[in-house]
Amino acid sequence: MFENGRWIGPILDQHIHLDRNNHFLEAIREFANSGGTGINLVHKPNFSRLPESLSEYRDAYEETLQMAKEIRNQFTISVSVILGPHPVAWEHQIHTIGLEKSTTLHLEAIKLALEYISKGDAVCLGEVGRPHYPVNEKIWEASNSLLLEIMKLAAEAEVSIQLHVEDNGEKTYSDLAKLCDEASLPRYLAIRHYAPADISEEFTHGLSATVSVGKGSIQKIVETLSKSNSYWGMETDFLDDPKRPGAVLGPKTVAKRTHQLSKELIEKGYSEDDICKIINNIHSNWPNILYS
Numbered sequence: 001m002f003e004n005g006r007w008i009g010p011i012l013d014q015h016i017h018l019d020r021n022n023h024f025l026e027a028i029r030e031f032a033n034s035g036g037t038g039i040n041l042v043h044k045p046n047f048s049r050l051p052e053s054l055s056e057y058r059d060a061y062e063e064t065l066q067m068a069k070e071i072r073n074q075f076t077i078s079v080s081v082i083l084g085p086h087p088v089a090w091e092h093q094i095h096t097i098g099l100e101k102s103t104t105l106h107l108e109a110i111k112l113a114l115e116y117i118s119k120g121d122a123v124c125l126g127e128v129g130r131p132h133y134p135v136n137e138k139i140w141e142a143s144n145s146l147l148l149e150i151m152k153l154a155a156e157a158e159v160s161i162q163l164h165v166e167d168n169g170e171k172t173y174s175d176l177a178k179l180c181d182e183a184s185l186p187r188y189l190a191i192r193h194y195a196p197a198d199i200s201e202e203f204t205h206g207l208s209a210t211v212s213v214g215k216g217s218i219q220k221i222v223e224t225l226s227k228s229n230s231y232w233g234m235e236t237d238f239l240d241d242p243k244r245p246g247a248v249l250g251p252k253t254v255a256k257r258t259h260q261l262s263k264e265l266i267e268k269g270y271s272e273d274d275i276c277k278i279i280n281n282i283h284s285n286w287p288n289i290l291y292s
């Protein structure tokens with residue numbers, strides 16, 4: 001799917017947030033104009049007013065589904081929804097409603113998201129995981145048993161999860177791999193979001209990765225591509241947050257990096273056919289396996 005040496009096939013952002021009080025549809029316009037063809041719209045918690053009951057979680061999820069509908073009505077891009085309670089919300093609520101209540105609410109919200117997934121309204125559980133910042137030992141242990149519980153539920157439902165975790169390189173992956181095995185969740189169904197660009201097997205341990213494609217990421221991807229043996233893709237984690245403009249990456253970035261990837265692979269001597277296969281895998285074939 002090249003035209004005059006330029007990729008014109010699928011381009012998927014595997015992790016994007018939107019806020020109807022900020023750019024919302026304007027961000028999608030930018031994404032589509034840059035050549036983007038699909039997004040995973042990931043539920044964005046309102047950290048200034050977190051849900052305190054299951055019915056408030058339902059309202060919050062419904063709002064994300066409604067936004068997806070509005071995008072589909074106005075644009076031709078495909079929109080898949082990822083629903084789940086955020087691990088940072090769980091950690092914040094420990095300090096307001098206590099560990100036990102926060103954990104119970106979190107698990108209820110997980111089960112509710114799984115219901116939406118089983119109805120076909122959403123395709124993946126996320127973002128779930130554990131705090132990405134230092135917490136005391138008690139909270140850390142609780143977050144790991146909670147994550148194990150979540151993985152067991154995902155395994156039972158045979159759905160994938162997008163993981164928000166700390167950035168401790170390979171150690172993070174090997175930890176998560178152990179948890180997956182303990183939960184009987186196939187490793188490939190655990191997708192590390194905001195993943196580093198190293199996609200080699202010795203780094204990812206068979207987990208899937210959605211790489212945060214910032215500056216320099218394509219060089220690392222190209223460097224480790226031949227040693228990769230699992231599913232990977234690209235994301236911006238665009239936050240659409242008025243308080244943090246420009247965080248994390250802008251809506252045009254995945255298209256830009258896709259073209260950069262194909263250019264660098266051509267320079268490395270890959271054939272157009274091989275590049276076509278790689279890009280189709282990351283933006284279409286593998287997502288079809290992970291998000292359905």
Ligand SMILES: [Zn+2]
Pocket residue numbers: 015017042127237
């Ligand atoms: Zn996110």
